Amino acid sequence: MADKIKVALNGYGTIGKRVADAVARQDDMALVGIAKTRPDYEAYVAAEKGYDIYAVDAAKAGPVFKEAGLQIAGSNEEMIRKADIVVDATPKGIGAKNKALYEKLGKPAIFEGGEKHELTGISFNAAANFDEAIGKQYVRVVSCNTSALCRLVYAIDSAFGIRHAHVTLVRRAADPDDIKKGPVNAIVPDPITLPSHHGPDVQSVMPHIDIVTAALKVPTTLAHVHSVSISVKGTPLRQDVVDALRKWPRIWLIPPLYGIKSTAGVMELGRVLGRPKGDMMENAVWEESVSVDKNGNISLFQAVHQESDVIPENIDCIRAMTGLAKDKLKSMAKTDRSLGIGTLKPWRDFPPHAEGVEAVTAR
Numbered sequence: 001m002a003d004k005i006k007v008a009l010n011g012y013g014t015i016g017k018r019v020a021d022a023v024a025r026q027d028d029m030a031l032v033g034i035a036k037t038r039p040d041y042e043a044y045v046a047a048e049k050g051y052d053i054y055a056v057d058a059a060k061a062g063p064v065f066k067e068a069g070l071q072i073a074g075s076n077e078e079m080i081r082k083a084d085i086v087v088d089a090t091p092k093g094i095g096a097k098n099k100a101l102y103e104k105l106g107k108p109a110i111f112e113g114g115e116k117h118e119l120t121g122i123s124f125n126a127a128a129n130f131d132e133a134i135g136k137q138y139v140r141v142v143s144c145n146t147s148a149l150c151r152l153v154y155a156i157d158s159a160f161g162i163r164h165a166h167v168t169l170v171r172r173a174a175d176p177d178d179i180k181k182g183p184v185n186a187i188v189p190d191p192i193t194l195p196s197h198h199g200p201d202v203q204s205v206m207p208h209i210d211i212v213t214a215a216l217k218v219p220t221t222l223a224h225v226h227s228v229s230i231s232v233k234g235t236p237l238r239q240d241v242v243d244a245l246r247k248w249p250r251i252w253l254i255p256p257l258y259g260i261k262s263t264a265g266v267m268e269l270g271r272v273l274g275r276p277k278g279d280m281m282e283n284a285v286w287e288e289s290v291s292v293d294k295n296g297n298i299s300l301f302q303a304v305h306q307e308s309d310v311i312p313e314n315i316d317c318i319r320a321m322t323g324l325a326k327d328k329l330k331s332m333a334k335t336d337r338s339l340g341i342g343t344l345k346p347w348r349d350f351p352p353h354a355e356g357v358e359a360v361t362a363r
């Protein structure tokens with residue numbers, strides 16, 4: 001662990017367990033441990049993976065873990081003391097409360113998209129504003145929808161210059177393991193008042209982008225779909241747009257020949273590739289959907305796997321904040337190689353740090 005950056009995971013749910021696994025695959029990072037509130041199946045699996053488990057309220061929870069046969073390495077405060085940086089992946093609003101602890105211990109912390117921009121003053125997307133996070137103490141990695149929008153908007157803005165973007169988000173109602181929020185037998189404008197918060201959230205990363213968003217919640221758990229309409233300066237050819245998107249391995253243009261027609265197909269591809277948890281960390285843009293009209297308005301559909309697209313962004317954010325990397329493209333390439341992003345190589349072909357495996361945009 002000596003010269004690796006030591007990362008602590010406070011909050012080990014949908015996002016936290018994925019960030020922990022991704023940290024464990026980086027050759028410049030070491031996972032200090034994960035904090036759990038109770039000994040559920042995720043705690044047993046974490047123990048099997050060799051992760052040190054720390055209890056959130058150790059005095060109260062310690063005996064419960066002991067009774068469950070799980071060894072606790074200490075309290076989450078002890079875990080944080082040992083770390084160079086904390087990733088707080090607790091539910092919305094808890095991260096804001098935890099900030100006082102990180103301040104007390106003098107530890108830099110990453111917060112997730114459920115927290116407000118004002119908590120950190122810096123909202124992060126690797127492609128769009130990596131440099132802003134370099135050396136910073138507190139940074140927020142934007143939510144799943146905003147991360148995917150930032151990737152796409154940045155790719156198009158840097159290639160052509162955006163005049164205006166209008167996006168309708170069709171949102172999954174809940175994560176697959178969530179029994180509190182579904183099933184929803186309806187299409188729910190969410191929120192009914194327009195625009196939705198996603199546009200301002202993109203502007204928290206790229207303030208100069210003129211963007212308006214609307215969101216509808218639908219009864220599915222697999223992934224979100226965005227219907228995107230962006231007017232740009234000039235009138236690029238359709239092929240110019242395809243080429244501009246293709247430059248970024250975290251944007252995956254699904255070729256028509258793959259026969260992937262829905263979010264079900266996108267997620268099945270993740271499973272067929274044998275990716276951990278069946279995740280698809282790339283924006284999946286249907287190549288067939290990309291079109292440009294005579295006024296330079298670009299339209300397309302993209303699918304977004306809400307559980308995993310923010311994971312590589314967290315890894316790059318750790319590198320930026322701790323000074324492990326100063327060059328966004330180098331950090332992103334390293335992250336992508338380690339996680340198998342942008343390649344059709346089956347996961348079993350990846351050694352832990354994916355040395356020598358080049359990430360190539362798959363199509």
Ligand code: NAD
Pocket residue numbers: 010011012013014015016035036037056089090091092093094112113114115142143144175306307310
């Ligand atoms: P989750 O509910 O799946 O996991 C949160 C975990 O934190 C749970 O295991 C919970 O027991 C634990 N926890 C609760 N209180 C805690 C505390 N005080 N200290 C330590 N651990 C505590 O939540 P999630 O979906 O992983 O979301 C985490 C963050 O990521 C939120 O800000 C959310 O908005 C954001 N996010 C979620 C998604 C998604 O689709 N699930 C996508 C992108 C970003």
